Structure formats: C-alpha cells, structure tokens
Amino acid sequence: MAPSRIHAVAVDGARAVRRFRQACGRRVGGLLCLAAMGSAGWALAWVNHAQAAPAASGIAVMDGGINPHPVELRLPPDRPLSAVARLGRLMFFDPALSASGQQSCASCHDPARGYNPPNAQTLQPGGAHLGQRGFRPPPSLAYLYRQPPFSIGPDAGEVEAPVNLDALARAAGQTARAQKSAGAPSASVPMVPMGGLFWDGRAASLQRQALVPMLNPVEMANSSIGQVATRLAASPYHAQFQQLFGEDILEQPDRLVAEAMFAISRFETEDVSFHPFTSKYDAWLQGKTRLSAAEARGLDLFNDPQKGNCAACHLSTVTSDRLPPLFTDTQYEALGVPRNPALPMNRDPHFHDLGLCGPFRTDLARQTQYCGMFITPTLRNVDRRQVFFHNGVYRTLRQVLDFYNLRAVAPDKVYPRNADGTLALYDDLPAAYRANLDTTDAPFDRHVGDSPALTDQDIRDIITFLHTLDDGYTATEGRSATASRPTQPLP
DSSP: OOOOOOTTSOOOTTOOOSTTHHHHOOOTTSEEEEEEBTBTOEEEEEEOHHHHHIIIIIHHHHTTTOOSSOOOOOOOOOOOOOHHHHHHHHHHTOGGGSSSSSOOHHHHSBGGGTTBOSSSOSSOEESTTSOEEOSSOOOOOTTOTTOOOOEESSOOTTOOSOOOHHHHHHHHTTSOOOOOOTTOOOSSOOOOEEOOBSTTOOBOSHHHHHHHHHHOTTTTOOSSHHHHHHHHHTSTTHHHHHHHHOTTGGGOHHHHHHHHHHHHHHHHHHOGGGSOOOSHHHHHHTTSSOOOHHHHHHHHHHHOTTTTOGGGTSOOSOOTTOOOOOSOOOBEEOOOOOOOTTSGGGGSTTOOOOBTTSSSOOTTTTOGGGBTBEEOOOOTTGGGOSSBSTTOOBOSHHHHHHHHHHTTTOGGGTSOBOTTSOBOTTTTSOGGGGGGSOOSSTTTTOOTTSOOSSOHHHHHHHHHHHHTTSSOOBTTTTBOSSOOOOOOOOO
C-alpha cells in the first residue's frame, strides 16, 4: 500500500537502488516492461504507468487471467552449496550457539513460513533462559540477496570514502518533498533513506545481521565475541572451520566468529530456499498459469495509484534485466500505525520506537525528519506471517488493509480513545515528529469523512492477490502449498 513520505525528503518514484543497480534493475522515468517482438525474441521498452498498467494486469483480466507478455525470468541459480555455505547451514539450525542452548537462527526465522516467525507471538522468546522478549517482531530473512546496504539519496556506490550519514541527511532535508504514486516518476532529485537490514537498517550486510542476534541479551544472549567463539570451537563441526580457514582458526576468536557469520551469510545467499521465486505470481509472470478473476482484480487494485497504490513501495514489475520483483523498494516510511499495548516496553508511556532515529540505531538520532520511519518489507510470503508492522500491532492482512484504507478517512476506527474520550491519533509517534507522516500519497491523501479508496470487495481481492505471492505454487495443483491466513477486519 502507499507508504508515507517525510516532509523534508524528496520521493524518488523511479525506485532505483544505486549501489546495487545491476542486481535490482532500473525504473528511472517510469516502469519497465518486456514487450514481445515476434520470433525475434524480447525487447525492453520504457513505458509510463498509464501504458504499463494494462500490460501488467488489465489485459490479463480481459483475456482470462493470462499474462499477455510472459517473461523469461533471471532466477538465482539452484546449484549445490559451497563448503562454506554448508557450514553456514549447520550454524543456522544449531541452538547450541545460544546461551540458552535452545535458540537457533531458525527459531525466529522458520523455513516453513518463508523464514518468517514460526508462530503468532508478537515477540519471540530469548535470553539466557528464554525468559525474555525482543523489542520487534522478526522480519523475514527471505529475498534479501539483492538488498543494498543502507544509504541516503544519491548513490555513493563508486565512492570509496566513508559515507557521512549526517551530511547526507542534512542535504536531503533541503530537498522539496515529492508525491509518491505507483508507477509515476518523481520530479525531484531522489534523497531518501533506503537499504540495510533489520527494521531500522542498522546492519549493512547479512554477515552483520547474523552477528547482532548472537550478542543481543534478549535473543541468543552471548555475552561476548569470545563466548560465541568458545561455542563454535566446541561444536561438532569445528573441524570444518580448520579445513576451510586454517588449522589455527580456533585460536583466533575474532576471526573465527567473523568467518562463521560469513558462512551463515553464504548459506542465506546460496540456498535457493531463501529466494525460490516459486509463487503463483512468478508462474504467471512467466506465462505458466492464469490468475483467477479475483486475483487479477487484486493485482489491478494493487497497481492502481488511485486505489491501493501498493506498488508505489511494493514494486510488482520485472526489472530491466529480467529479475523478478521483490515487492519492496527497500525504502523507509513513517506510517503512524497504532501503538501496541501488548509490548512490554510500551508500558512506559514515554517510550517510543522511532525506527531510523532510535532507540537501537543511534547514528541518525539528530535527523528528526526520519523519526518514525521503518523499512518497507517484502510482501513475498506475507501470507505466512501472523504479525505485521514493526510493532506487531496487527494479526491479519485484513487488519493491515483496513489500516491503510481507513487511517485518513475514519481514524476513529483505527486509533483508540484517550481517558478523556478524545481520539489518540498517531498514538505511537510523538507530536514533534508527526509532520513526517504521509498525508499526500493515496490512499492517505483523503480527508476525514471522505469515502475510502477501497471497497470491502476491493480489499478481499487485494488479499486474494497477495496469496499469489506465497512460494510453493505448482501449476498442476493450482494453489500454493500454504493455507490462507484469517481475514479478521479491524474491530
């Protein structure tokens, strides 16, 4: 759905991720689609959204759900894992690497659920005795193989000097704000935060992302790098470290842990289970299946800048070099979701999770134009999640869609009441940062009392389309290998 854009930062509708341009493709000036050229094969053609929308969805509805322009996608290779990745796989599933001896990477990132959390708990248990809870629901570890490191605005991919994020943020603050719309190019210079791992992008690589939970006292709870190294040296696979990295590797704790995290990152990159691209939507893109009428309507609504406007952030089109869409632009949004009273830290009324500017990320603390912003996650396998948003406030896709649809027009159906009966509008974001919230991009561009952008049937159709993003689809079965999640609306 249409996410927010902060008041001080321009929005790049083009959605190019500069540092990883080759991997992520380009969308500068419009959407890129593939057009058939008879027996001569495929040619790449730049088209604007008005031209691209029928090719992406409208014609499919008119033609029995068939994709009129099937694409031969460039998919990650499915080949045997390297020795390093095989070692990483052992560690990914090894609970002995945690202080409790009961928690592995897979405990919070279940392969059966698209590397999403394994259950409906808002926060997963952790700590030395599994008696503590984290602060945010774990995001998926799937489809991160093309994730760029965190950056702000213009690409610094060819610059070797360290990036000064404060300087970039100040520069972004001088850029006029632009409206964000699905498929429409921005008229402004792109100066937006993007990339990185975790909800606040503070990890620059999968290797760093693997290390942080190892040392987090409310997760795997190792007290130091040395303690992680001790567990690795005592593991049944310690000899593999010596074979791969030298006989003396076990005597060098820092290097041992660094190589271990590298191995986990290689497993997450090489193993195709992290990015299988086996959803019904992928099959439809390749011309191997039809969308049902409801799925095709949902795709149209997803892409329609006046309705769902979802594709403004959750990119749905194939890239210029035939890479399948990841359904995220990796950018950051301040959506203003309601406060979740079930979170232990929210018992303190003065605590606020501000995403990019704290409390866990500190390098952007002074850049208050980013307060309340969190990364846009992929929507692939979103049906396999049971908690949504950075604070887990919603449990069903229906509730998520209702939030987007009603926040602007009927906020009394989204936010609670204060003790004095007044509406607790944007109750999880301090008033000083509420100018960061989006009020101009559909469907947030409406006003209280207006008709919602989406009807009840529209919402059902979008959810039906989202089910096509679940991996495990086979054309012969005609369905994905997962049950649909409940569709309970907001109360």
